[in-house]
Amino acid sequence: MELNIVRYILVFPLLGFLVNGFAGPRLGNKTVGLIAGGAVLLSLSLSVYVFFRLIALPADARLITDTVYTWIHSGSLTIDFKLMVDPLTSVMLLVVTGVGFLIHVYSIGYMHGDRSYPRFFAYLNLFMFAMLLLVLSSNIILMFVGWEGVGLCSYLLIGFWYEKDSAANAGKKAFITNRVGDYGFLLGVFLLASAFASKGILTLDFTTMAAHISLISPKILTVAGILLFVGATGKSAQLPLYVWLPDAMEGPTPVSALIHAATMVTAGVYMIARMNFLYVLAPTALEVVAVVGGLTALYAATIGLVQNDIKRVLAYSTISQLGYMFVGVGVGAFSAGIFHLMTHAFFKALLFLGAGSVIHALSGEQDMRKMGGLKNKIPVTHAVFLAAALAISGIPGLSGFFSKDSILSAAYASGHTFIWLLGFITALLTAFYIFRLIYMTFYGESRVEKHAAEHVHESPKVMTIPLIVLAVLSVFGGYIGVPQLLGSLIGWHHSDIFVNYLAPVFHTAPALPEMAVPTESLLMIGSIAMAILGVFAAWYVYLKSKMKTAQSAAGALPGVYRLLLNKYYVDEIYNAVIIRPMMLFSEVFLWKFFDVKIVDGAVNGSASLTQRASNRIRKIQTGDFQVYVMLFLIGVITVLAYFVLR
Amino acid sequence: MSYQMLVVLSFVLFVIGMIGVAMRRNLIIVLVSLELMLNAVNILFISASRYLHTLDGQIFVIMVITIAAAETAIALALVVKVFKMAGMVKIDDLKKLKW
Amino acid sequence: MISHVLFAATAVLLILTYIYAVVAGSPVYSALSMGAAFFLTSFLFVLLGAPFLAAVQVIIYVGAMLIMFLFIIMMFNLNKEPAAPVQYKASTVVSYLLIMLVLVVSFFMARGVMKMPSGFTVVGFGSAENIGFNLLRNYVLPFELASFILLVGVFGAITFVKKRNRV
Numbered sequence: 001m002e003l004n005i006v007r008y009i010l011v012f013p014l015l016g017f018l019v020n021g022f023a024g025p026r027l028g029n030k031t032v033g034l035i036a037g038g039a040v041l042l043s044l045s046l047s048v049y050v051f052f053r054l055i056a057l058p059a060d061a062r063l064i065t066d067t068v069y070t071w072i073h074s075g076s077l078t079i080d081f082k083l084m085v086d087p088l089t090s091v092m093l094l095v096v097t098g099v100g101f102l103i104h105v106y107s108i109g110y111m112h113g114d115r116s117y118p119r120f121f122a123y124l125n126l127f128m129f130a131m132l133l134l135v136l137s138s139n140i141i142l143m144f145v146g147w148e149g150v151g152l153c154s155y156l157l158i159g160f161w162y163e164k165d166s167a168a169n170a171g172k173k174a175f176i177t178n179r180v181g182d183y184g185f186l187l188g189v190f191l192l193a194s195a196f197a198s199k200g201i202l203t204l205d206f207t208t209m210a211a212h213i214s215l216i217s218p219k220i221l222t223v224a225g226i227l228l229f230v231g232a233t234g235k236s237a238q239l240p241l242y243v244w245l246p247d248a249m250e251g252p253t254p255v256s257a258l259i260h261a262a263t264m265v266t267a268g269v270y271m272i273a274r275m276n277f278l279y280v281l282a283p284t285a286l287e288v289v290a291v292v293g294g295l296t297a298l299y300a301a302t303i304g305l306v307q308n309d310i311k312r313v314l315a316y317s318t319i320s321q322l323g324y325m326f327v328g329v330g331v332g333a334f335s336a337g338i339f340h341l342m343t344h345a346f347f348k349a350l351l352f353l354g355a356g357s358v359i360h361a362l363s364g365e366q367d368m369r370k371m372g373g374l375k376n377k378i379p380v381t382h383a384v385f386l387a388a389a390l391a392i393s394g395i396p397g398l399s400g401f402f403s404k405d406s407i408l409s410a411a412y413a414s415g416h417t418f419i420w421l422l423g424f425i426t427a428l429l430t431a432f433y434i435f436r437l438i439y440m441t442f443y444g445e446s447r448v449e450k451h452a453a454e455h456v457h458e459s460p461k462v463m464t465i466p467l468i469v470l471a472v473l474s475v476f477g478g479y480i481g482v483p484q485l486l487g488s489l490i491g492w493h494h495s496d497i498f499v500n501y502l503a504p505v506f507h508t509a510p511a512l513p514e515m516a517v518p519t520e521s522l523l524m525i526g527s528i529a530m531a532i533l534g535v536f537a538a539w540y541v542y543l544k545s546k547m548k549t550a551q552s553a554a555g556a557l558p559g560v561y562r563l564l565l566n567k568y569y570v571d572e573i574y575n576a577v578i579i580r581p582m583m584l585f586s587e588v589f590l591w592k593f594f595d596v597k598i599v600d601g602a603v604n605g606s607a608s609l610t611q612r613a614s615n616r617i618r619k620i621q622t623g624d625f626q627v628y629v630m631l632f633l634i635g636v637i638t639v640l641a642y643f644v645l646r
Numbered sequence: 647m648s649y650q651m652l653v654v655l656s657f658v659l660f661v662i663g664m665i666g667v668a669m670r671r672n673l674i675i676v677l678v679s680l681e682l683m684l685n686a687v688n689i690l691f692i693s694a695s696r697y698l699h700t701l702d703g704q705i706f707v708i709m710v711i712t713i714a715a716a717e718t719a720i721a722l723a724l725v726v727k728v729f730k731m732a733g734m735v736k737i738d739d740l741k742k743l744k745w
Numbered sequence: 746m747i748s749h750v751l752f753a754a755t756a757v758l759l760i761l762t763y764i765y766a767v768v769a770g771s772p773v774y775s776a777l778s779m780g781a782a783f784f785l786t787s788f789l790f791v792l793l794g795a796p797f798l799a800a801v802q803v804i805i806y807v808g809a810m811l812i813m814f815l816f817i818i819m820m821f822n823l824n825k826e827p828a829a830p831v832q833y834k835a836s837t838v839v840s841y842l843l844i845m846l847v848l849v850v851s852f853f854m855a856r857g858v859m860k861m862p863s864g865f866t867v868v869g870f871g872s873a874e875n876i877g878f879n880l881l882r883n884y885v886l887p888f889e890l891a892s893f894i895l896l897v898g899v900f901g902a903i904t905f906v907k908k909r910n911r912v
Contacts, residue, residue, distance in 0.1 A: 716898025
């Protein structure tokens, strides 16, 4: 179905960006916030409208398109600026605009008093535009525009406080690391384009590609799938390109919540789900996705165990949870991956915003060793934080439980026992580090520094209301995807609404083998047990024994502790292996030799040559009109002589 | 009566005009000579138009007259300007346009 | 035969007026001599079958341009020949020009005698009607462009002479 209002979902944030970007400082902060929030609210309302139009269609014909114009027309290649909404897109749309809107509202309070207030909201709206373009595009080229657009906004927002060196460097790191991934992504796109072109299909439209994917040989598909996944590892912070995400925490906290937790970093997962028709035919590539996802999940969780900066713990947690999502799509359970993407967007955005509220209350303190005992001082933040923590830990009944469990059971059912084990251990670690954070921040004795302790205060309503809405979503958001096993216990057939809704998009994906009820129950009980064990362990280590256990554990295994605290020294290794040699090469060869000697030499040489030549011949310019007439005469005679005498 | 005679006539007139442009120092007389050169060319056009029996040459003359009119207007404006600036209309006053 | 005589007389007079216009000591004489040259030219045009252009010649050159020259000369009292040295000898210029003359004449003479069509006038050849027809049918675009150039000329002249508000 063609529906021409889809484009306006994009238009409003773009307008907001233009207005705030150009006229922001003159409008006053209140108007800026209103424009930015209003633009996203309009997009959200339109997304909801489009969603209802979509579900009104029959289940197998749920596709709304909107061709804006022909974007590229070169020879026989035609690429349209065409938007597309199918069930997968609609989920992303609602998550992006919904969470995005809440974060915009929160930012109005959080960024209050910042001197670059209009710039912040302009970037935020530009980000919304790029992210929505990524999600809505109907071909991979247009998707790449959005893909790069969110990368740009990520860079701009990480380095938002560019006066701080660390923020500026973090922005550069994010951008450059993403370039590495994008290089792979582009190669994948080129490979696909040439493969399809050799079969006479001169478009990169998702639906057209899906229809003709069987023409391409599986080898090419595998390589293309892995190359595209390289792009995803950059954008979604997976091994080995995850290094930028922890540093990205230099940006304002709402940015961390919106871009580096809820939306942009999930773009890789979305891309793989979108290209499911390709990955289904490339099992090796899918295997790579699952293994990298599983390893990243465990790896990042171990680092998260010992970090002391509240936002860094959440950053590693995000990497770990993204790993889960890749496990989900990697084992072929695309719906489960997207389901976890959605619930994660809710509770992780909430965790970040809650952390922002804590930081706000403590006048900018981010070190958890200087927190503690905040439970009664900021009760609303504590309550919502607890809800989010329970959700991420996988405590039954909350959203995270349903999504994480469906991924783990899919991993087990598809026979990836090793990956399942990785996820299973990660579940324990997740519960542990997140409750470590809770206990260190909200419980126990107050370790808050004196001058900060005097100002501890609950955040204003404009910040707490989005938190409460997100808390409600984190708690109840999972009930649209209740596993059939639990649904049938209470006589609810087709309880897996989410999977059924997305099923038409993933119709090429082979169904996962059915599991016996006892096995599935056992798995579920196992992961519940892991979650509770993790919470309990954190309680024992950090509250009961007042961190003495933690200290003694660190003392008993100093090597491991230092390894984890220094994040496995990956930054140092990258620095020594890649950055140093490159800097050395750039300085010695590119700068001192190539730039100074050859480039500058050529430029200066040609300039001085011109100058010297001009000095000689400028004497001819006497300024005397009649001399010019004579010269002109001589010229005319020469030409005449040529014609007469030839 | 041959075409060559007309060509030679117009060329002689053209050369006389050119001598004026090249030799005179008075800006007004230089301009007069310039107009005379254009006029010599017009004669050539008209003769060619007659010789080839086509009106194109006459059309061309109309264009030349138009351009000459515009050119004279601007040139005289410049003369006025130069006079106001220098109080004289010597060509030597216009030597500033050099390196 | 009479036309030959008329042509010869016109040609001789033209050359004389041209020479006087160039060598005249005062700009006024020079301009007046130019006016005479234009009159003679228009007579030549009539002989060459361009009556419309002859009229145009008189109207524009004599009626407008000559008057403009005289007006400027008299308004600013420019009738003083500045005594200034010529930077090169007249003989140089003349010799260059003679080379040109020889070149051009030899070029045309080399083609043999090119007879003009018999008689100087053909009825209706250069009439206003024919010219207008040709101008507005085959040469509309140049015609419009020429009008545009005239407009620019008007603006240019005004802008040059106008007193500027110094910034």
